[in-house]
Amino acid sequence: MPESLSPLSAAQPRGPVRLALQADLLDFPLAPALEDTSAQAARWRPDHWLLVEDGRIAAVLPPDQAPGADWAPHDHRGQLLLPGFIDTHVHCPQLDVIASHGTSLLDWLETYTFPAERRFADPAVARAGADLFVQALLAHGTTAAVVFPTVHAVAAEALFAAAQRQGMRLIAGKVLMDRHAPEGLRDDVDGARADCERLIARWHGQGRNAYAVTVRFAPTSTPAQLAMAGALMRDHPGLYMQTHVAENTDEVRWVAELFPQARSYLDVYRRAGLLCERAVLAHGIWLDDADRALLRDTGAQIAFCPSSNLFLGSGLFDWAAAQRQGVPVSLASDVGGGTSLSMQRTLLDAYKVQALRGVRLSAWAALHAATQGAAQALGLDQEVGLLEPGRLADVVAWRWADGPVAEHRDAVARGQVPGLPVQSLHARVFAWLTLSGEHNRLATWVAGRRV
Structure with missing residues (x-):
């Protein structure tokens, strides 16, 4: 990326500067083939902590490594967190x-x-x-x-x-x-x-x-x-x-x-x-x-x-x-x-x-x-696009399901409907993609600031 586009001259976040977001983290470090539905094509980290400091992602921690009291927690367990x-x-x-x-x-x-x-x-x-x-x-x-x-x-x-x-x-x-x-x-x-x-x-x-x-x-x-x-x-x-x-x-x-x-x-x-x-x-x-x-x-x-x-x-x-x-x-x-x-x-x-x-x-x-x-x-992959340390925290939390039809479909994917097996992660995400929209959005952070 050209030096003139250094991403932080970005606006600094206001409010808490150390955030801890807990959610189902999903991102894509490697480019999947167009029809690839395999588990290897996505990076899936359920109920993980995304730590954000001064607008940037500082760390990703597993569920059993809760951050200290100096991090402002945002509990989105059971919900989806994606890059913006x-x-x-x-x-x-x-x-x-x-x-x-x-x-x-x-x-x-x-x-x-x-x-x-x-x-x-x-x-x-x-x-x-x-x-x-x-x-x-x-x-x-x-x-x-x-x-x-x-x-x-x-x-x-x-x-x-x-x-x-x-x-x-x-x-x-x-x-x-x-x-x-x-x-x-x-x-x-x-x-x-x-x-x-x-x-x-x-x-x-x-x-x-x-x-x-x-x-x-x-x-x-x-x-x-x-x-x-x-x-x-x-x-x-x-x-x-x-x-x-x-x-x-x-x-x-x-x-x-x-x-x-x-x-x-x-x-x-x-x-x-x-x-x-x-x-x-x-x-x-x-x-x-x-x-x-x-x-x-x-x-x-x-x-x-x-x-x-x-x-x-x-x-x-x-x-x-x-x-x-x-x-x-x-x-x-x-x-x-x-x-x-x-x-x-x-x-x-x-x-x-x-x-x-x-x-x-x-x-x-x-x-x-x-x-x-x-x-x-766009030449911005060192700035945004992944849930990885060093990137700016442009991230969005989403409800997995909103409304009775979507909630039922998500329950089917998770194997919670009697007589139906647990489906693959791809099947669950595809159902979310098909049935969701802006009404599923819980929160948006831009450079670590909730907007």
Whole structure:
């Protein structure tokens, strides 16, 4: 991770600085195969103590080694403790349009997204929207995110400030759009460059904020603006880059018309110098083997957005092909095309998408991609993603079951229903993943501070 992104300049926790959380600890040090349900694919430590000191995980102790009286205890025995989720592609202003009656991607932008985003030119709207968005992420158990604000610099400022108040890890940047967008949502190359430079100087590496050069998608940036975005990446080592790629077949055809010299949609970004190990490209449904090889060779990741892909009818992402070719894949809600900020809902939709492709996604592979896998792809795996000493304590406690159906199903998994055997740990976690949501959340800690 670049030195400028050292994670503690992070906000220091307030309140008790020595916490002892006791719960069922679950995390994923190694990447499981997509269909691997074996016990070896997960690290399971039931009723263990997670000790947190000054915002960082200090130790993990077995149940019979209770810490001393100088540790503030939090008793979550019989409940689940996971690393905080990492959402690698989500739109702050689109809470206004979540759950709108669906259209295809390009119509969706014109009908719902662009009118909602235009409102964020107003500083008061931008501040209120950013606060609501950050609080909603935390309420859903997401403690780090890669986020699109809008084309307005004030919207990016508001988002960075809201995240810093909560001490959470945020990667974001002013959206670049200088064509094929309505009045009030277009910038220009020189003005956008100046805005980005100011935002980078103010926010990149400030607390747990990091700046991402944010190209909306290739059609809404002229070649000159894409070249400017590439220059920003060269001039400021350590920046991230985020954009969309190959989400929808109509979009792919449009890009081919606009950039006839490029071999593919992804090649547009390569030519602009935007592909690197800190590049996050949402969707990536309509890629070929040459594209996937390019992603592998540059270290760029695909943010798989299953809920949005299903809702907008965009297509079925081929995760197995990406894995075979060594492409990093993380999970993303993509709200508002996605229908929930809940990563459990997102992961369940990922299971459905992969099932339609003939792959039975394991809970382990899904949860790894939303925690440690995402942290690794973002270069943050020494900061977050595991329940391990030295990491920041971005952790979430969850009820195993909430409501009579889920409680019964959990009892079946534990062998507490007469006539039915104890099921595997994977069966229990998969049932939790399928039936749980934000209503299961008990508590969220960000850098050791309960939020």
